[in-house]
Amino acid sequence: MKSTKQFHQKLIRACQKNDKKAQLQLYKSYSKAMFLVAYRYVKDQFLAEDIMQEAFIKAFKNITSYKGEVSFGAWLKKIVINQSIDELKKKKLVMVSINSEIHKVQEENSTWEIDNSVTSQMIIEAINKQKEKYRLVLTLYLLEGYDHKEISEILGITEVTSRTHLMRGKKLIKEHLKFTNHAEGY
Template sequence: MIQHQLIEACRRNDRKAQLKLYEKYSQGMYYVALRFMKNEHDAEEAMQEGFIQAFTKLHQFTGEVTFGAWLKRIVINKSIDMLKARKLDLVALDEHRVAKVEEDNNWDVADSVTINQVKEAIAKLPERYKYPVMLFLIEGYDHEEISEILNITAVSSRTLVHRGKRKLQEHLKAYYNGTGS
């Protein structure tokens, strides 16, 4: 069954089709949730809740993006909602104090730094930087999308990502200098 037919069957509440779609995407969505949730149980819960919401709102899927991208956004939103519920509030910056942030694509980090070291460094960032940086660098969202997901402005997204990348870079330089763990 091709994906379009599978999605149409899911819209008709076909449980077998829903199971097939779940089996196709559950592992990837679990790892998306795990990047936010820090433990397997919470990641599983966020992923499951994301699927429930996706199946409930499948009528809103227009096909403008791939189903996987649409589902990924739901799982990320569900993960962030769960974190917010635990009082890990994301701090929006005061728009009046935000200086214009230029895109900083200059990464002076050694080529020997691994993706796992980058992920570990992101996990150590303060909460207000961690999620915008993760959405930008790991998930590939732009500032408009991040602003919608985190309910902040695009200017705040740019600022948080810029500052978070600086802190991330500082931490990763320790690996370059041989003092990283």
Template sequence: MLQVELVERCKANDRKAQMDLYRKYAEGMFCVAMRFLGNEHDAEDILQESFVKAFQRIEQYRGEVSFGAWLKRIVVNGSIDFLKTKKMNSIALNEGYMRVADEQEDWTVSDGVSLDKVKQAINRLPEKYRYVVQLFLVEGYDHNEIAEILNITETTSRTRLLRGKGYIKEMLKDKSYGTGS
């Protein structure tokens, strides 16, 4: 059955169609939530909440993007909201003094650095940088979309991307020379 037909049946509150959409997207959306949360139980909770929210708001889905992209945004926002409530105490930097990131800059790392080390470095970033880096590099959002999701300006998104990349490079450089923790 076509995705458009499934969505239309879901709009008519067809439970079988809802289960079909759930089966089609649950695994991929779980992976998205896991990339943000790193905890299976939290990711499962966010996944369930996201599907409930999607089915409650399915009338708002207009087909301008694929259903998967629309659902992914709900999962990403749910994951970020969960993390924000978990860590309410964060210190804001005055980012007006930072230069704007150019996403075309070099993102390569030395050959001796494994993907796991890169992931660990991303996970150790302060959350405001981690969210932008993850949304840009892992989820593939552009700065306009990141700005909308995080309720920041595009300039702030670019700046946080640059700053996050700088932190990652420093963490990986320390590891490669054996001077890091």
């Protein structure tokens, strides 16, 4: 047990000197366990792999701050957990933003009624299929939360043009979603 601890300490010192072979050995020692930690949080194999990779990159970049007060595994696990939580927050913020903006659009324009079977993903796909002038305004307004003044500054158009593109874009999305739902038998 003591020899394993000494071996890991030797590896960590080598990693602090940017030794790539030592980094690879530490990675091999901890990657499976750290993948499982990430997977417990995100429930997605590919995302867990990405998180684990990012956590190792962050750990190796900041390994000089590791002082040995806790085991290296515990230190690394904390990085993986924080990375996982950050990823979940990003996903949640995107979904909350999209969902709240969809409802906001419904409130702003009573003719903007969508069927309950329409998902946020379907709306995003419909936005992405629009002409660029509509897609940009729709994305900035609905998904990013910019107002017409900010959109006009970003795109170099007037606020009136921004409002017009939004109104026409929403109409096109509504038509697209109706067509998609009818084509799929809804």
